[in-house]
Amino acid sequence: MMGQTAVAVKADNFYHQSTNKYSGILSWLLTIDHKRIGLMYMVSIIFFFLVGVIVGVLMRLELMAPGKTIVDAQTYNALFTLHGVIMIFLFIIPGLPAIFGNFFLPIQIGARDVAFPRLNLLSYYLYVIGAVLALLSLVLPGGPIDTGWTFYIPYSVRSTTNISLPLLAAFILGFSSILTGLNFITTVHRLRAPGMGFFKMPLFVWATYATAWVQIIATPVVGITILLVIIERLFGVGIFDPALGGDPILFQHMFWIYSHPAVYIMILPAMGVVSEIIPTFSRRTIFGYTAIAMSSLAIAFVGYLVWAHHMFTSGMSDTARWIFSLLTFLVALPSGVKVFNWVATMYKGSIDPQPPFLWVMAFIFLFSIGGLTGLVLGALATDVHVHDTYFVVAHFHFVMFGGTGTIFFAALHYWFPKMFGRMYNVKFARISVATFFIGFMLLYFPKFIMGYMGMPRRYYDYLPQFANLQMISTIGSWILSGTIFFIVGYLLHALFKGPKAPSNPWGGVTLEWHIQSPPIMENFKTIPTITHEPYDFSQLKEMKNA
Amino acid sequence: MQHENPKHKHHHPGYGTYILVWLALLAFTSITVTIAGVNLGRYTLFVALLIAAIKSSLVVNIFMHIKFEEKIFKVFLALSGMTLVVIFALTFFDFIYR
Ligand code: HEM
Ligand SMILES: [Cu+2]
Numbered sequence: 245m246m247g248q249t250a251v252a253v254k255a256d257n258f259y260h261q262s263t264n265k266y267s268g269i270l271s272w273l274l275t276i277d278h279k280r281i282g283l284m285y286m287v288s289i290i291f292f293f294l295v296g297v298i299v300g301v302l303m304r305l306e307l308m309a310p311g312k313t314i315v316d317a318q319t320y321n322a323l324f325t326l327h328g329v330i331m332i333f334l335f336i337i338p339g340l341p342a343i344f345g346n347f348f349l350p351i352q353i354g355a356r357d358v359a360f361p362r363l364n365l366l367s368y369y370l371y372v373i374g375a376v377l378a379l380l381s382l383v384l385p386g387g388p389i390d391t392g393w394t395f396y397i398p399y400s401v402r403s404t405t406n407i408s409l410p411l412l413a414a415f416i417l418g419f420s421s422i423l424t425g426l427n428f429i430t431t432v433h434r435l436r437a438p439g440m441g442f443f444k445m446p447l448f449v450w451a452t453y454a455t456a457w458v459q460i461i462a463t464p465v466v467g468i469t470i471l472l473v474i475i476e477r478l479f480g481v482g483i484f485d486p487a488l489g490g491d492p493i494l495f496q497h498m499f500w501i502y503s504h505p506a507v508y509i510m511i512l513p514a515m516g517v518v519s520e521i522i523p524t525f526s527r528r529t530i531f532g533y534t535a536i537a538m539s540s541l542a543i544a545f546v547g548y549l550v551w552a553h554h555m556f557t558s559g560m561s562d563t564a565r566w567i568f569s570l571l572t573f574l575v576a577l578p579s580g581v582k583v584f585n586w587v588a589t590m591y592k593g594s595i596d597p598q599p600p601f602l603w604v605m606a607f608i609f610l611f612s613i614g615g616l617t618g619l620v621l622g623a624l625a626t627d628v629h630v631h632d633t634y635f636v637v638a639h640f641h642f643v644m645f646g647g648t649g650t651i652f653f654a655a656l657h658y659w660f661p662k663m664f665g666r667m668y669n670v671k672f673a674r675i676s677v678a679t680f681f682i683g684f685m686l687l688y689f690p691k692f693i694m695g696y697m698g699m700p701r702r703y704y705d706y707l708p709q710f711a712n713l714q715m716i717s718t719i720g721s722w723i724l725s726g727t728i729f730f731i732v733g734y735l736l737h738a739l740f741k742g743p744k745a746p747s748n749p750w751g752g753v754t755l756e757w758h759i760q761s762p763p764i765m766e767n768f769k770t771i772p773t774i775t776h777e778p779y780d781f782s783q784l785k786e787m788k789n790a
Numbered sequence: 791m792q793h794e795n796p797k798h799k800h801h802h803p804g805y806g807t808y809i810l811v812w813l814a815l816l817a818f819t820s821i822t823v824t825i826a827g828v829n830l831g832r833y834t835l836f837v838a839l840l841i842a843a844i845k846s847s848l849v850v851n852i853f854m855h856i857k858f859e860e861k862i863f864k865v866f867l868a869l870s871g872m873t874l875v876v877i878f879a880l881t882f883f884d885f886i887y888r
Contacts, residue, residue, distance in 0.1 A: 433862075493884070497881055497884070545873075549876065561885075561888040562887065563887040564880075564884035567880070
């Protein structure tokens with residue numbers, strides 16, 4: 245299949261066309277091209293992801309045996325905080341929208357760029373500034389922040405480590421996220437090509453659009469919360485700290501009013517990518533297009549109503565506890581709609597198990613485990629037992645890493661030939677999915693069992709009865725991190741030495757597959773007029789003849 | 791955005807309106823401060839929120855121009871406002887029944 249549709253890759257693509265008067269590095273750093281900005285995000289985000297992975301492996305080394313192994317308790321506190329902050333704020337929240345949203349959202353709706361290209365560049369620099377401040381706080385006197393990524397009051401007001409600076413960093417990163425959301429919403433409303441009605445948009449666009457709304461509406465809440473903590477630290481105003489007359493549960497409310505919707509910022513774009521990949525590799529139009537599009541909006545909305553399920557054991561009122569438990573169970577419905585539609589799409593399709601599709605299979609399996617164990621945590625009685633144990637750690641790694649993380653790799657493998665015009669080693673890619681899966685299960689599944697047995701999270705030490713399971717988990721972390729570095733290795737190799745990729749290696753039909761790889765600056769020579777439904781595979785014939 | 795829509799009327803309130811709104815905001819602020827000293831029991835919070843809501847709607851409509859904008863902006867703003875109201879309501883299920 246590969247190569248049939250090959251169009252000679254022309255030298256005139258966006259890598260050779262600058263949007264400003266500079267060439268070389270400045271033509272990147274000052275670019276306003278959405279594709280180049282997407283790639284700059286990609287470099288930064290993958291860098292931080294790898295740092296986060298290394299910190300994770302260090303924690304697993306500490307936990308390899310009971311007692312002190314490589315670091316002391318305080319360092320462990322700093323490590324899990326650093327790991328959490330990096331993975332949440334620098335990797336998983338910006339990951340899919342900032343890289344693949346930036347690169348492909350305009351192309352998929354037939355636009356030349358996002359609505360506000362300069363604002364887009366500003367978002368990128370806010371991301372960089374936030375990241376640098378966060379790193380700076382690690383080395384400044386006072387010592388690295390040790391509160392966990394949740395910054396819970398009152399500890400975050402009383403801890404003597406550097407708290408205000410990393411909080412400020414998170415605040416700035418929030419603005420980066422808001423501006424990206426604003427840009428995407430405006431782009432979708434104003435820049436769709438002629439004929440591209442809302443219901444002809446690819447589902448990745450729908451998902452990114454719904455995400456953008458969450459970014460705009462929810463992120464300011466965490467911004468305010470963070471500012472209040474900083475004010476409380478600097479001036480001793482009693483907003484949250486009970487010793488000063490504040491209300492610590494108010495902090496938890498405000499924190500989770502953002503941070504729960506934030507999990508939908510993480511997962512919705514991933515669901516969008518899944519809705520792209522499954523039709524392409526099943527050669528079949530998506531089952532229930534409208535249902536999937538609307539369930540994105542429904543998830544975005546209902547996602548606002550469940551935040552206090554993180555607070556069942558924090559001492560809030562019983563009335564609030566059962567109401568939020570009920571609402572939590574409701575939000576499972578639109579997610580279920582999506583899973584059933586994906587499976588129905590594959591039914592009787594002609595499935596081509598290329599690497600992106602295999603990643604999606606891993607996703608459906610891992611994410612389902614993550615989602616179903618979420619119901620254990622959403623139920624009041626069981627949550628009391630497993631709250632703040634490894635069960636929670638296992639759950640959120642399954643949803644965030646097994647969910648959005650695997651789809652990050654799926655998207656990378658799906659769009660790599662389009663972004664770089666090169667093909668990677670498909671065999672290596674297939675093997676990686678398998679070893680990723682094995683490593684993942686070894687690393688995190690034992691945490692469900694340990695959590696159920698009572699192993700608390702955020703501890704650098706444990707009782708001897710956990711030793712075997714902890715060891716298995718550590719071995720898993722070696723397999724998993726080894727796989728990740730292997731993937732980075734063969735992708736880097738492909739980037740420079742890989743064979744040239746055809747413009748449509750997978751037989752996709754959304755707009756990005758109609759243009760050359762890599763695309764030209766401003767994407768289209770003439771803006772296309774859209775006549776087909778987004779996943780109408782009868783187009784493939786015309787595309788091949790074109 | 792305004793320039794793209796020829797039908798759109800460029801209505802700008804004059805300085806007089808701005809000053810009036812400003813005075814109104816000052817008045818509401820002093821009411822907030824005064825009322826903080828009066829014991830209204832369980833209604834304290836609702837009264838404070840009501841005044842804050844009136845103040846912010848003045849700011850949003852006049853200073854931020856939403857009153858003179860296209861309908862789509864109003865719809866979006868109303869949606870965000872509704873979300874905020876729902877979030878407040880849900881938080882009160884904790885606060886009131888504690
Ligand atoms: C090889 C990769 C990874 C390894 C080895 C790893 C390992 C760990 C370990 C050992 C902990 C601490 C558990 C505890 O003591 O409570 C942890 C916490 C955490 N991890 Fe990972 N992890 C990895 C990847 C990820 C990814 C991809 C994400 C997000 C997408 C993530 C998000 C988090 C978060 C949010 C925490 C909680 C931090 C806190 O308690 O404040 N991790 N991880
Ligand atoms: Cu949640």
